[in-house]
Amino acid sequence: MTLASVRHRWAGFLGTFAALLLGVAVISGSLALWAAAQPRVPDALAATDAVVASPSFDPVEGGFPVYRPWSPDEVSSLVADLGATPGVLAAVPFRTFYVQRLVGGQPAGNPRDSVHSGRAWSSAGLGGYTIRDGKPPADRGEVAVPASAGVPVGSTLPVLTAAGPASWTVTGVFDGEGFYVDEATASELAGGVRVIGVRFEPGAPVRLDAGAAGTMLTGDARSAVEPEQDTRTRWIGAQLIIATVFVGGFVAVFVVSSTCAFAVTSRRRELGLLRAVGATPGQVRRLLLTETVLVALAAGVPGALLGALAAPLLAGPFVAVGLEPTGFTVGVSWWALGVSVLAGLVVATAGVWLSARRAGRVSPLDALREAAAERRPMTKTRWALGSLCVLAGGGLALLLPGSTAQDKPTIVLASAMFLLVAAALLAPVVVVPLVRLTPAGRGATGVLVRGAAAVSARRLASVAAPVLAAVGFAVLLVGTFQTASEAVDIEDARAIPAASVAAGVAGAPGLSEAAVSAQTGRSELPSVAYLPSGESIPVSGVPDFSGFSVPSVLGFPVGSEVALRFADGVVVPLRVTGSSDSVLLPRDLVRRHDPTAMAQVVHLSDAFVPSPGAVAMTARAYVEREAASENDLVNLFLAVLLGISVGYTGLAVANTVLMATYGRRQELATLRRTGATTDQTARFVVVESLLAVTLGVLLGLAVAVPALFEARAGLQEEVGAPVTLVMPWATLAAVAGACALLATFASLVPFLRRRMLSVGARTMAG
Template sequence: MSIVWSSARAAARVHRASIAGSFAVVVLASALLTATGAWVEAGIRRSQGAVEPGAGELLALATSFAGTTVLIALFLVASTFGQSLRQRRRQFALLRTIGATPGQVRSMVVAEVLLVTAVAVPVGAVPGLLAAPRLTDLVVSSGIVPAGFELGFSLAAPVATVLLLVPAALAAGLLASRQVADGAASAVRQAGVEAPGLGRTRRIVAGVLLISGLVVAGVPFVVAGTLASALGSTSALLLLAAVAVAGSRLVHTVASRTLSLVGGRAGAAPTLALLNARGFSRRLTTAVVPLALLVALGGVQTGFAMTATQAAGEQLRDGLSADLVIEQSGPEDSAAVARTPGVDAVATMTRVPVDVKTDDDEGTPGFLAWESSSVLALSGDTELVDPVVREGSLDDLTGAATIAVSRDALIGGLKGVGDTVDLRMAGDEVRATIVAVYDRGLGFGDFIVAPAAIEGLAASPVTVLSVDGAGSDVTAALERQGLVATSVDDHVQGATEAGADGQRLSDVLLLVLLAFSGLVAANTLVMLTAGRAAEFRLLRRTGATRSQLLAMIATESMVVALTAIVIGVACVLPSLVGAAYGLLGTVVPAVNWPISLGLIGAVLLVSLLPIASGRRLTAGAAV
């Protein structure tokens, strides 16, 4: 075993450029996963025993972000290790020709991976633990935790990071070195050129992922509701995973068709770039996928958020049959409003936070059994508020033990009218019977209760009213009472803008993921270019000028960028179309153009990095 470790250390010194790239990615992934794990542990800790305010919402946010982060981090770490080791196929082939067994080569790969991760994971975990508390102010300002909250130190987070990253890196290393099992002659043959075809297993996996992605994207066309649309948005990752599995064949086919179309008319540099793309399609795919992930992840997250915000605004606007809205009112103001000349009908909407029990299994820990939500208490002339009741009636909301739920909430396991919901408000648990089921959950929330259910709780109601005559006269009369009335459109706009402001934390977390993906993509491109020094020297010896080589690198960079953009857009469009249909009833997707164009610009900028490395590698005369 000492020989294996000595060989691993020697290989790390000789191939320090590619090892440094893998090391940098593991450090970044370790920092991101450790910081995420610290917040997940904080959510679990606050949800144990006497549940603290916002504990469920904190845990839900942290675990949701953690799930996406783990998938992306493990995928990119495995991809980087795999590419780093594939660049050393000639070394593995040489070891096989001088008598090394497949097991010995694999042992050396395992030792290298363990050596890199053993150093990189702790190096990344420390800044991750230090950076995690910097989100505290943002979490507090979002209302998830109270002022004065302290994150605390997490020991479980770095341990979980080790348990996640090391197996992923080992699996990638073993897969990258699998060619050594086919014998020395096969290893030498495969070291010279990449096989363009896909194995049977890869074809099956790619096909399953592709079909699954399209099926998931079509869920909103069959099942209505917010959760169905949210499920459809995950199709982008499934489609991108299909590209990661079969992307080499896709790139090879596109490059071959382009070469057959342009022939030699494109010039030396573009022809060399297309030949490289055809002959080393797996290398190109390794650079394309992280950039496509940057476009797809940013596009689907921002697009779905815009779609949900627009749908919430439409549902709220369509559900208020009122003329004016008083956003700042007290519990006793509704009676005074009703007595105001010109006011025809008055209703109040009061929202208070609650915890909802989502799992009745007594063995389920408290932090998993309860979920943070809110209830909307309706009083007065409820005909002014129409959440579109499908079953039962809002008139049956007669006491603290009755509740109406949205159809989206039923997907969580509730059965419908006659079923019960366990709520926890201000520390008191209440079991309420469902008396109505309604549609407009985005506009009015998942739960509606009678005023008796929130008696004794501090809250500021929103008063809605219809007028019989000139609204300006009523507005002036209300102003004399110290009340400010606005139009329904202004109220809806303010409510949707407030919801958008609440997305700030999610936007910051998304930005962190996008930055991580961009850095990994940049690292991969630089690492790939650095590993082609021998290729550039050979081209110089055969007569290629430095200008031609730089033009070739620039063309390859544009091929990488355009391919990543096309793949990213193609992966994200089905999910956004499904979300738009499920929430807005249209197939025109909502697109956040400033962010989308910014992501495309970032892809183009990152793709130009190999040109800087190429200038250094192609400097000087041919040797």
């Protein structure tokens, strides 16, 4: 019976099939990306049998583990002890530093990789690298380069380091990545050592114990020493993947449940006939559940394969936009295929469950009903859930006056989301009054549309609800983000007093010391230091400053002595001389202990002096450029989330309109019998669908726009300056236009199909 029902009503299941197909594809592809995005052993350490990591500490505020660097004496002692262990072939400190190739006087290559692309040749064996042409670098000014660089032996290679520009002579070429120099140069340019690579003699049994000095890692556990920059990049990508899975799953449940609810409403007479011939409520529920499971299996398998095939194509774009580190690849993950198909089944059954329970209570007398008028557009469940969401959204809004400026945007977003759900649930209540206020065409079309809305509010609400959610979601998120960006730009520009600044070019992570020294102006040098507890703290090297100032929250009173460990691992006892918002130290002291530190900006007090890797710009332009790098990622998040939500919304609108039009065949046939032409009937259905889309847009704006004003008020209070409200008109037009086009197309499909069949019949008769 279930198979016969699916075959007979296949058009009614197309929306559910498409929603589940896309949902499973999103989940399958996302899981494949997530599996490939796990930390991996760096290529430069791939040939090690074990690595020793420096002591790690978990930050109090949470986040990634912090690896405290060893001091030079600790490194020498540990290397000697490891090297003396029976069976150990070599124990080598792994030093990295910033270096970028200069092309045309400007840094080239990936700036994220350049932070740790410089290494000492003594550690080349840890990656299994050997010279294939030339010889290893042995003296200052010599370098071995990867074959992919295309630089022959004997060539001069201009580079930029944290110290400044330099010219190195290429003495060797190898297969691999990075720039390898002599030990002395690496020691000068690199910071503290956090990793020691260990290689064993072939076949020799080795028992290593680093004791309290570090952590011994072997096998896949070596991935823990992946560069922090790569780990953070993977984390950003993981957030997008997780958000995609959750949004895709949530919207899929929403679409499937709304589709099934409308389908059950349109099948009341059919279900009443089943009840009249003896079907029990349980049998009706099982029928609907089994139908959906069959559709879920039919959609889940190809959907999982589609996602698995699409995921590898996203590896390149993920690396290009900074969501994954260089070398990221995606393979086939069989467990992801199985989990995604299972997730599709769960989503399908969750979406149809409430509708199936309601269908089991259909009375046999409903089989005798011929009228299409709805007896009760609002069920008790919709009233209850809608009222709860109104109370939740209103209650959060009442918290705004007493909340802090930082908490207001979060409260506004949460309140608006509850109210959007409430508006979707309570839409049938306001449909009829809104229809009376909304122009729906002149003459007979307008009369018919208003009359149909009065007796079929639930049908219009079913089309308006997904539009409402998409418009509200898009306007709220995009508008809040763009308004917040304006506020951040105002605040950051105000924090930079100079009219013009010198900053690193877009392809470099900062300014070299040579570029800073060439300018006339003030510049702080950011670095990191470690408290005696092991906790890391950001520090700033301030010019013409001779003290040691710390925030009071650290608990070090003025006059106390603190043993501060710097980025090179050296511990220096310092006496606290004052209190400030951040940790301030003399700039020369920070530079002496952190050769990898790079200033971000110089506040110019004189004309800009050209220097490799540096560029002059206004303070406002610098703030906008820095914000743009973060905005690009946020825009990508928004694009993915909105793409999924709007795509599903369009699917829900098209499917609901298509099912409604097919289900109204008798009503439309009656119109034809009373004199309406096919074009007039089609116009009536299209206008009614567009009216539903218009109602959804208006209801979505009614919730989102006040929330935007509240969010702007919170931002103004936070930055202490007027903030312009940014209304995302382009996003609104795109979402509303897409929904309108899909609704129009879905309304016309039955008429186009009938016209094609009629033309075919006349052709055959001729």
